Amino acid sequence: MEDCDLLFKIVLIGNAGVGKTCLVRRFTQGLFPPGQGATIGVDFMIKTVEVDGTKIKLQIWDTAGQERFRSITQSYYRSAHALVLTYDVSSEETFACLPAWLREMEQHASAHVPRVLVGNKLDLADVRQVTREQAEAFARLHGLRYLETSAKEAENVERLFVELARRLALDARQPALGDAPGPPRSHSCGPGGLPGDGKPVSYFTSCCNL
């Protein structure tokens, strides 16, 4: 069993088909899955990274983008230490849905957790529909950090999760501010580890044909 110093939950949200599962699989397994099926409910995968001498276990929750799973996926936002809101740079429609996703986050997640906006499918430059400037302006307006990734080409995927881990570790070292409402506290890694350590854990069934 892997040992670690800190554990954080990161939840990925965004429209169906933007590449959330592929981002998680690229980061945790180093692959781009062929014929990735839609997520049913939620899945999570775990990866431990070492950042500035600290071993950080990331429990990464991949939520279904389809509307019919919304009541299930919403229940996972509350305990998240960070949220990754993903859209597809080759789909204007997925970008147009971001305000609705922000409302979801406001309603169901802690207000104080880091939020990152990710424009995925950066490799589809020829059919890009959302410019970097548009996305950066949106991110600035809503206080989000912005990053463009390609799960397919493994571009910026490691950076996305490692930078989040670094930020979460730094925040975890700050003393808690009395009784003020704050983000969920990080978990320390006990000897029991987590269910599904090192393996994908499927909550509800998944139709991934892999």
Ligand SMILES: Nc1nc2c(ncn2[C@@H]2O[C@H](COP(=O)(O)OP(=O)(O)OP(=O)(O)O)[C@@H](O)[C@H]2O)c(=O)[nH]1
């Ligand atoms: N070109 C390209 N295609 C991608 C990339 N990431 C994902 N895809 C493709 O986009 C499709 C959807 O990917 P998923 O990872 O299943 O998307 P998702 O957001 O998890 O979808 P739901 O589970 O339905 O919410 C698949 O056909 C992937 O092969 C990428 O970086 N570049």
